[in-house]
Amino acid sequence: MPSLGNPRYKAVVKTASGQEYDLYKLKVIQDLTMSDDPDSLAKEVSLTVMNAAENGVTLATLIQPSDRLYIYANVGHGDFEVFRGVIWDRDMVTDTEKKVTFTAYDYLIYMMKSQDYFYYKKGLSTKEIVKRICTAWKLKLKYSYGSIKNKRIKPVQKNIGDMIVYVLNRAKSKLSSRYIFTIEGTTVIIKYANTNTTIYKIEEGKNVISIEVKVTMDDIVTKIKIYGEAKKKSIPKLASMSKNTSKFGTIQEIMDKDKKEKLSKIKKQAQKKLKSSAKVKYEYIVTAISNPKIKRGDTVYVGCGTAGLKGNKTVKSITHDCVAGTMDVVFY
Incomplete structure (x- = not known):
């Protein structure tokens, strides 16, 4: 029986001709992953199926780009939709290959x-x-x-x-x-972000499988210049401030001041930005049992003391391996 600790996923394709194929019932799904990352506006699904025949015609022929793909999850209380989108690519080496991979995106792809x-x-x-x-x-x-x-x-x-x-x-x-x-x-x-009312837990010894820790200089900002409104031949520089340039070098960002804004207010924003951004970032990738209820931007309680990761965190990106029943979660 499906549960929060053992979710079940199924994929359904609806073709332009009105045909519907429940690939879970057909037992042809070999690989199914869903990725939601802020670097790609649209969610992405990779679906690999056995190229089985339905009424003498293979799935690679029956399912085509532009057909609609729906992914449903069940954690013990019936199916609910976790993805709806359009099949964008079909990848198959030959017509007789035993499997075929489809790539789909949600409608933000347009x-x-x-x-x-x-x-x-x-x-x-x-x-x-x-x-x-x-x-x-x-x-x-x-x-x-x-x-x-x-x-x-x-x-x-x-x-x-x-x-x-x-x-x-x-x-x-x-x-x-x-x-x-x-x-x-x-x-x-x-x-x-962080508007979810239910805060799910990801904890070592319970549903965590592994933890990867990455330390990076990505997104560091060590200097901020504040400019006023553009004039005919110039843009006046009003202020400049920096932090940790000797350690990390100069990585500069621009802030604009509108005519009616106070410079002191913009300076405070710049100081706040430097306080949080003039340092290396720790990126944690936690592999855990898949929870289809967790979405990008949600608050999640993380208890991974061995990696120094504990407390409420914000989900930056999440990838579900629906066949293996696992998920990779990256936190801010």
């Missing part, structure tokens, strides 16, 4: 692949800009993250997803709070 021109007048909030983008592309939006007022955005050509990330990152620099940009079904979700 935001990653599509471009447009964007330009907005001064004073629009983060939420207003995101809403206009989603409305123009006929996307439903559920927005519960904070907003700031934006300067005029001159016409710029960007991928849709990159434009939303751009305005969200501007808000994040002022709000100092992480956001989660994802999609549930066909509704774009933008929310604060």
Whole structure:
């Protein structure tokens, strides 16, 4: 019986012709992994199946790119959806090969692949800009993250997803709070991280399999320059501050000051940024029993004392191996 300690996953494909294939019932799944990483806007699924025949036709022929893929999990209380997306690639060496691999992405893949021109007048909030983008592309939006007022955005050509990330990152620099940009079904979700009400536990001696610790200089910032609003021939530099440049070298970031903002406020933001960013980062990758209830951005209690990792942590990325029943979790 499936349970939280022994989850069951199944994959269902719905083709453009209206056919439906429950690959779990067909017992053809050889490998199934789901990855959710902030470096890739869309969640990714890799699915390898035996190239079995249905009514004399192989699955490699029946299932094609553009067909829809649904992944469901069961932890003892019935199936619930954990992924919905589109099959993007099919990888097969020959028509007679015994297995075939499909790669699918959730519907944010269309935001990653599509471009447009964007330009907005001064004073629009983060939420207003995101809403206009989603409305123009006929996307439903559920927005519960904070907003700031934006300067005029001159016409710029960007991928849709990159434009939303751009305005969200501007808000994040002022709000100092992480956001989660994802999609549930066909509704774009933008929310604060760490909003989950149930905090699941990952603990040594219970559900942890292994722990990897990586120490890196990625994302270090040791110097910040603050600039004012651009003039005709220059951009005035208002302040500069640094920390640990002698140890790590100069890795510089820019902060912009709007006309009505106080310089003292921007300096405080810069000091806070340097305090958290002018040092090496410890990246922990914990392999544990798969928990399909845990999502990127969730708060999770981690009890891995041997690695010095203990307390509530934020999930940065998560990859489920649905066949092995394990997950790799990276924390901020």
